[in-house]
Amino acid sequence: MLEKIDLLKKIDQGDYKEKIKEQTLRLGELQRKLKDAKIPVSIVFEGMGASGKGTQINHLIQALDPRGFDVYANDKSTKEERMRPFLWRFWTKLPAQGRIALFDRSWYRQVTMERFDGKIKECDMAGAYKDIQSFERQLTDDGMVIIKLFLYISQKEQKSRLKKLDASKDTSWRVSSDDWRRNKEYDKFLSICEEMLEKTDTDFAPWTIIEAMDKDYAAVKIMTHVADRLEEAYHLCLSRGERKEKEVPIRTKEYQNGVLSGVDLTKTLTKEEYKREIDVLQERLEQLHSQIYRLKIPAIIGFEGWDAAGKGGAIRRLTSHLDPRGYKVYPTSAPNDMERVHHYLWRFWNNVPRSGHIAIFDRTWYGRVLVERIEGFCSENQWKQAYQEINEMEDHMANAGAVVLKFWIHIDKDEQERRFRARSEDPLKQWKITDEDWRNREKWDEYEEAVNEMLVRTSTTYAPWIVVEGNCKYYARVKILKTVVEALEAKISEAKKNT
């Protein structure tokens, strides 16, 4: 999830000042409204070391009336705290109705830093996540708004910030040997954070990733996001009182995590490079296919992407050398009558491959958070819940030993237009292009927003999304086959180790 995020977002100085002023006014007003509505708010700041949590908390509270909030720094636990159950120190600090609590590190400390330090046993992790989920669910059920922010910077940026802090007498005390260790083993700490985000990103208490390389950008994004969430909660509370259809204000889209915006679409391969590579990969896949059959490893491979991105062509290249008795391709279109009277995941459950077999889905269960979301075929609640439901399904399959991969084939709008036109002009391909394709194209921005959110919320360690640079079909196909080959190889060597 994290590695997909475009970290280079910036804001210019003039824009920054204006936005801060705007959000400061908005936050002040919302704080008063939430006080009157008696809504308690908890704001959690988590993230990499030296990502600027303290600075950002300081920024945020400038906008708030000091009589209405409390800041808690959650360093190592005190003796009093260690004499109580783990959640005690947080329960006792919870904000009263109408108040705001800001937590600099929080109940996530144990599943991130303490886990990294080996202070929590791996087999206790499931229990720790369960405790956190119960805690947050109990509070939000009681009307609390929980806003969780994860401040994210790169290893290199972290190193240079730590160096700078270390160089000055005034700040060197803030850098501990633990900080340096987490920087050196950045990837290990990152993967711990990834799992934490995956396991605790719920519809009642979702995470928001803050790109914190540029402090000004982070400040604006945090203030805007907090204001959006408070406004949403206020309107929800109002509409509940009046028993009206709820009318939720639209979230500020400007600061959404960019995944697609960071994709380099200039990547290409020549025809010769392509031919050479694809042949090798296809032969290798053929061998691996018979190995996973013998080792009884199932594989589930999903394809999503823009219309005309090249899903069909990629699937053909992927399957051309495979034994047809060992794989099946399932095209997904609008549900039929039988499917319509079942849960939206039911039809995909029906097509779960046997062990040793590969199931390839041309469009997938992600329709729930793409077309169904955008066309209003399901309610807002339903598609918001779907992220967790889908993660749970994929987790279950991965736990049962399956390789689960999902490809988003990405092209830009111009490339799509070129391909649409080429199709309409080619009599052999005209059937592939319909009025609906042109209509969908008009909703490009809405889809882009939905795709970005989907990629962030459902790319997991056990079932990753692979964003494929698709402007060059050769490049795309090679990348897809290579990814499948590597994933199968990794699972096979894992399976061999376990026997």
Next chain:
Amino acid sequence: MLEKIDLLKKIDQGDYKEKIKEQTLRLGELQRKLKDAKIPVSIVFEGMGASGKGTQINHLIQALDPRGFDVYANDKSTKEERMRPFLWRFWTKLPAQGRIALFDRSWYRQVTMERFDGKIKECDMAGAYKDIQSFERQLTDDGMVIIKLFLYISQKEQKSRLKKLDASKDTSWRVSSDDWRRNKEYDKFLSICEEMLEKTDTDFAPWTIIEAMDKDYAAVKIMTHVADRLEEAYHLCLSRGERKEKEVPIRTKEYQNGVLSGVDLTKTLTKEEYKREIDVLQERLEQLHSQIYRLKIPAIIGFEGWDAAGKGGAIRRLTSHLDPRGYKVYPTSAPNDMERVHHYLWRFWNNVPRSGHIAIFDRTWYGRVLVERIEGFCSENQWKQAYQEINEMEDHMANAGAVVLKFWIHIDKDEQERRFRARSEDPLKQWKITDEDWRNREKWDEYEEAVNEMLVRTSTTYAPWIVVEGNCKYYARVKILKTVVEALEAKISEAKKNT
């Protein structure tokens, strides 16, 4: 939970026939209504071996239109099923909208029988429960009604049923060596079932315990309960469509699990026996108190019971020999202003004892499902959710190493009246009795229903309820002290083993 249930419930033959006829008509009509409303229903039959699951399923389907339901016997998994993730066999059998599926054993097989057989690793249990909860939540979020029945018989009854089956050629094939093993190790299997019921009893898919010693009683209770749940779901669906305040039909109370009805209130101790025993226990408690202090074991002891049941007297006897620096008594009355603006559990979290200390609560967090439920101080949804919330809190505390005990001191209505009158006539005790006490007394039946439900839903292996026969104060006090002594001794020896 299970051991508390009064298993001797019966129904007489005339009554039985009439009730069956009544519920048959009702079920037929409800099936048609739910079909029109497109509500899918899953009914799960779990329970002890030879408890009559097959017979009861047969009974129930007599009332249903065969075109609208399917029965699935979930024996050991087939080869096809073993080649898929565990939940696959159930997902693919889920009922379409408007249909009913009956499961003879279900997704609970792995956490009961397979666990007993050692086929699932203990450290995988948390994951297995999580999978089940996600599965049921996904389905109920999608509008499915899940009814879970646990058929319960005693070890002796099970043995005699197995013998009878074994004796006849026609039925002996139904008794396997595994059945006999589960009978011989009845207590082990029972405690596995207890944990399963605790971990998967949720507000969206609650368990219902069926006293299955008397087959006729069980049949009537099952049919009535299923009809009640279907009616509830139908009304909920209607009221949602009309966006009206929901008007849920009242559940048939007649077949509630009796806990209080099975309590033997004739138990007594003479004054001499009492004096002898209480002295020994109090001295022992004194020793144990210093031991738990040294071993850093916290203890949380809650007292609930009818007005004038003798909570205060029992607490005095419990604490009289304890070092006052090591325990604290918290009386719980109506929440103050600060408490009112926090979560209802917040004030109890504030009083969590340090390790090595004892916290005694005179009335407790169970007010949520007793007085708040009955007086309407919280919504129906809120008290229904509270069972799980409270279990989660107590689980967290027990996991942190605490001894958690809850006493319900039980007296009958006549005894209460005697005590009330004695209090009003005694000038020294008049302050203890108010008009409110008399008013509460008028709601005895409502309270009895709430207490029964509370005891079944929140008596857990990690935080058990102890129902104390309270008509004789001597007996009650001795039982309470004895229970505390034994619980502390058990935890101390466990703690010593682990160091």
